[in-house]
Amino acid sequence: MRKRKKDGKGYMDVTKRAKVGTGKLHKYKRGELNKGGIINKYDRVKFNQQSAKYQMASKQAARAEALLQEEAGFIEADEGESTCEVTQYDIANAVDITSAQKFFELKLDKFGPYRVDYSRNGRFMLMGGAKGHVAAFDWQTKNLMCEINVMETVKDVKWLHQETMFAAAQKQWLYIYDNQGVELHCIDVMNNILKMEFLPYHFLLATSSSYGRLTYLDVSIGKRVSCINTNHGRLDVMCQNPSNAIIHLGHSGGTVTLWSPNSQKPLVKMLCHGVGTRAIAVDNSGNFMATAGIDRTLKIWDLRTYKALHSYKVSAGPGSLAFSQRGLLAAGMGNIVEVYRDITKSQITAPYMMHSLSSPVANVQYCPYEDVLGVGHAEGFSSLLIPGSGEPNFDALEANPYQSKKQRQQAEVNMLLEKIQPEMITLDSRDVGKVDVKTLQEQIAEREKIIYLKPEKIEFTPRKRMKGKSKTGNLLRRVEIVKGRQLREEVQSISKQKEKLAKMLQAENTDGAAEVKEEKPFNVFDRFKRKEQA
Amino acid sequence: MKIKVLSRNPDDYIRETKKDIHRVPRNYDPNLHPFETPREYTRAVNAVKLEKVFSKPFIGDLDGHKDVVECMCKHPTQLSHILSGAGDGEVKLWDLPRRKCVRSINAHDGFVRGICFNPSGEYFFTCGSDKVIKQWSMDGPGAGEEEEPMNTILSKNVFHSIDHHWQNNTFATCSDTVDVWDETRAEPVRSYQWGVDSIYTIKYNPIETHLLAGTADDRSIIMYDTRGSVPLRRVRMKLKSNAIAWNPMEAYMFTVASEDYNLYSFDARYLDKPTTIHQSHVAAVMDVDYSPTGKEFVSGSYDKTLRIFAVGSQFSREVYHTRRMQIVQCVRWSHDDRYLLSGSDEMNLRLWKARAAEKIGRMKPREKEAMRYNDKLKEKFAQHPQVKRIAKYRHVPKRIMAARKEHTTIRSSQKRKYVYVFWGIYRKQSRLIIGAPYVCYLARYSEICVDRLERSSLDVQIGALF
Structure with a gap:
């Protein structure tokens, strides 16, 4: 197809596609393909075809960015001004009326402090007051779904996979309610729970208890999948890594431990602070972790290397931390909520935004797909506007804020079909697609096995033979012969293996050094050989 | 100071009327799609399970014969027609889409041994144990008229099989001799x-059209070039071969169905050992036919099952059986690569799908897309134990299970014995080569089926043909 150029001279090729920038392309790449070691021509062709396909897929995904409808929010400060001076009232006055309505306060001073949780599509909010007040509502339209008082202490509340059910950790047991506030289940195998995390792709509710127990409940089948005694005492600092479903627990000794339901021991144990850990948060990509200690330090960690990237002294020890979808970190300390931008990228000097409340902050939580930060505090709940925090373009097949009832039901079926088994929770979620290569540790163990190889004990009972041949003496002689032969064979094979290993080790040790020439014994015919040139 | 806060207009995301489809905005950012690999794996497991749920290969049966179905022949140009010949001398023409017999001919006294169409499909030949070859027109007789052959050839020998040349008007029959006939001559x-032994089956090569291959009563496979006056070469097997089929895509490859429960794929240029031994049947293999793609073939067996093998694979990828199906006498793979036909001892023809889980009929684009996606996933995770186990499992009758177990034991004992013998020889020579016994065993096993290779004076180089 040809189309005339704007200036009328010549044609432009409209079938030709616009180039995709490497930066954009990089975002959609799933690792690099390594061509090394393919000798077979057939395999090489196959490999090239495959890599061309991968490349095309990432290109097309990058191209599809042009179709995204929304742009992220922002604050641009004038010269000499700072964004952290902007108050919520300034923002609410500057933006349109629907956005301005997203900044609101709920004064509930009787039952606080409150814990809050947003549903996965960001449409619904759940709050649980420590003195028993539990409420669920559509926070944008302010439509109340239910409001109950459970007449017990409420430690934590969490939506399950959809806005139809939620879990509440009460004084003794865990309860599941539907969105009308009807108690569906009382789970008495999980008691004295302090914090909860829901892993939506695995349908697992992870809970940590005051007795140091980390328990996983599969909410799709209603079974306790795993119960781990962490031996770390009271567990009241907990968060999940959204990219690999690993649970992070913070402890009073300043350590942070990483858990999966498949291991009774922590996968990783990090010493993050010299004093107790107060709060943890992991960002959406799963690469960065923020931890706060009671000594007012806030640290950013790289979870790929487990090394600290930045360390800050803040005004008060943050009691709660949360990463937004676009990487803004919110920290609630005392009466103040601070929000940091680009904290994982570089050392920052000032917060992005600040807001002070009337009472101590209990819980901060970003609303997905909205520029909103929900803050639960002792005297109620505040919904704050944080421009640039939420992902502007949602994927309707993952989470859809505008879904109808039918769509929600359909999504639930799909989620259940795609439920990932808890066995697949590992530090790297791509493990299941990788080739199972022996680790260095396994290789070493295998070698050591050879070094300490010993001939096994030979057991041989001779067969009864014809009359006269099975005299005791004959039998013993036969046993001796067979045993001797087997032993010789075994010793030979062992010594061979050991020789091989020794050669291998030697080759490794010399590694690139000139080969040592083997001295051969002189043969009588060697005199006729041609002399080697120097 | 400039401030922008995310504010979506719901009208952009909600459908306008109830008759619209829902809007589904997508964002391919990998951060919004966590657990990509485990989710794909779960989908692959589901896909392979669903494949099992949907694999219902049996389409239907065609009944009407009054004796054992002996032979079948596909129409060369029409997918819907197939001819079958029975033990009582009756030949039936079937309309497959309607699953009805459209024409019955009492062609022979005694068995109908072979049927073949001419390349245009206008007429067909039948031969029987009554020593007669008959030529029939595809246009049936008018109302009230009797079935009359166009032509009848009488012979002195009992015919066992007939096959038509793929291009010109000659055909070949086999009895005590292999005869090449011109359609116009008697x-x-x-x-x-x-x-001195009689030839059982005869097949023209579809590509190198002068080449004929036949299997004889004396356990041999014989090659003929119809331009020459004597046969080219023959290879004698340990046991008799019941049927032979040429690969329609690779001119030099053919497969024989053997009495020793195996099928052997040969390269016609190197007949001293087969390229592959296909081992899944538990009784004599009666017939074999290639798919038109040349990538797979189907075999029918005395163990009352059909099996589908990929070319070059030792074991079958699929096994079909029903409770009522008896010994399978003949099998054919349809020209569109989608269906199989089997004729068996209990007088029925059966129609099967070539791919058990394939959906018959039109599919919506989304359905097609989903199928393709699932196929790709199955391919990607094919080596994972859970996926592999489900994909591999086939439910077979108890008797076949038991027989298979028995054969496995027999084979492993043979192998063990062979390895021991070899080990002993090597020990005496005090030359230990690790792995040698097993390699030798494999080499020997491929020779196990071949007894002797003989060449005639005219056999210059069969390879020169290809």
């Missing part, structure tokens, strides 16, 4: 004989 143009 006497064979050529006759071939090698030894």
Whole structure:
């Protein structure tokens, strides 16, 4: 197809596609393909075809960015001004009326402090007051779904996979309610729970208890999948890594431990602070972790290397931390909520935004797909506007804020079909697609096995033979012969293996050094050989 | 100071009327799609389970014969037609889409041994144990008229099989001799004989059209070039071969169905050992036919099952059986690569799908897309134990299970014995080569089926043909 150029001279090729920038392309790449070691021509062709396909897929995904409808929010400060001076009232006055309505306060001073949780599509909010007040509502339209008082202490509340059910950790047991506030289940195998995390792709509710127990409940089948005694005492600092479903627990000794339901021991144990850990948060990509200690330090960690990237002294020890979808970190300390931008990228000097409340902050939580930060505090709940925090373009097949009832039901079926088994929770979620290569540790163990190889004990009972041949003496002689032969064979094979290993080790040790020439014994015919040139 | 806060207009995301489809905005940012690999794996497991749920290969049966179905022949140009011949001398023409017999001919006294169409499909030949070859028109008789052959050739020998040349108007029959006939003549143009035994089946090569291959009663497979006056070469097997089929895509490859429960794929240029031994059947294999793609073939067996093998694979990828199906006498793979036909001892023809889980009929684009996606996932995770186990599992009747177990034991004991013998020899020579016994065993096993290779004076180089 040809189309005339704007200036009328010549044609432009409209079938030709616009180039995709490497930066954009990089975002959609799933690792690099390594061509090394393919000798077979057939395999090489196959490999090239495959890599061309991968490349095309990432290109097309990058191209599809042009179709995204929304742009992220922002604050641009004038010269000499700072964004952290902007108050919520300034923002609410500057933006349109629907956005301005997203900044609101709920004064509930009787039952606080409150814990809050947003549903996965960001449409619904759940709050649980420590003195028993539990409420669920559509926070944008302010439509109340239910409001109950459970007449017990409420430690934590969490939506399950959809806005139809939620879990509440009460004084003794865990309860599941539907969105009308009807108690569906009382789970008495999980008691004295302090914090909860829901892993939506695995349908697992992870809970940590005051007795140091980390328990996983599969909410799709209603079974306790795993119960781990962490031996770390009271567990009241907990968060999940959204990219690999690993649970992070913070402890009073300043350590942070990483858990999966498949291991009774922590996968990783990090010493993050010299004093107790107060709060943890992991960002959406799963690469960065923020931890706060009671000594007012806030640290950013790289979870790929487990090394600290930045360390800050803040005004008060943050009691709660949360990463937004676009990487803004919110920290609630005392009466103040601070929000940091680009904290994982570089050392920052000032917060992005600040807001002070009337009472101590209990819980901060970003609303997905909205520029909103929900803050639960002792005297109620505040919904704050944080421009640039939420992902502007949602994927309707993952989470859809505008879904109808039918769509929600359909999504639930799909989620259940795609439920990932808890066995697949590992530090790297791509493990299941990788080739199972022996680790260095396994290789070493295998070698050591050879070094300490010993001939096994030979057991041989001779067969009864014809009359006269099975005299005791004959039998013993036969046993001796067979045993001797087997032993010789075994010793030979062992010594061979050991020789091989020794050669291998030697080759490794010399590694690139000139080969040592083997001295051969002189043969009588060697005199006729041609002399080697120097 | 400039401030922008995310504010979506719901009208952009909600459908306008109830008759619209829902809007589904997508964002391919990998951060919004966590657990990509485990989710794909779960989908692959589901896909392979669903494949099992949907694999219902049996389409239907065609009944009407009054005796054992002996032979079948596909129409060369029409997918819907198939001919079958029975033990009582009756030949039936079937309309497959309607699953009805459209024509019955009492062609022979005694067995109908072979049927073949001419390349245009206008007429067909039948031969029987009554020593007669008959030519029939595809246009049936008018109302009230009787079935009359166009042509009848009488012979002195009992015919076992007939096959038509793929391009011109000659055909070949086999009895005590292999005869090549011109359609217009009553006497064979050529006759071939090698030894005294009778030839059971004969097949023209679809690409190198002068080449004929036949299997004989004396356990041999014989090659003929119809331009020459004597057979080219023959290879004698340990046991008799029941049927032979040429690969329609690779001119030099053919497969024989053997009495020793195996199928052997040969390269016609190197007949001293087969390229592959296909081992899944538990009784004599009666017939074999290639798919038109040349990538797979189907075999029918005395163990009352059909099996589908990929070319070059040792074991079958699929096994079909029903409770009522008895010994399978003949099998054919349809020209569109989608269906199989089997004729069996209990007088029925059966129609099967070539791919058990394939959906028949039109599919919506989304359905097609989903199928393709699932196929790709199955391919990607094919080596994972859970996926592999489900994909591999086939439910077979108890008797076959038991027989298979028995054969496995027999084979492993043979192998063990062979390895021991070899080990012993090597020990005496005090030359230990690790792995040598097993390699030798494999080499020997491929020779196990071949007894002797003989060449005639005319056999210059069969390879020169290809």
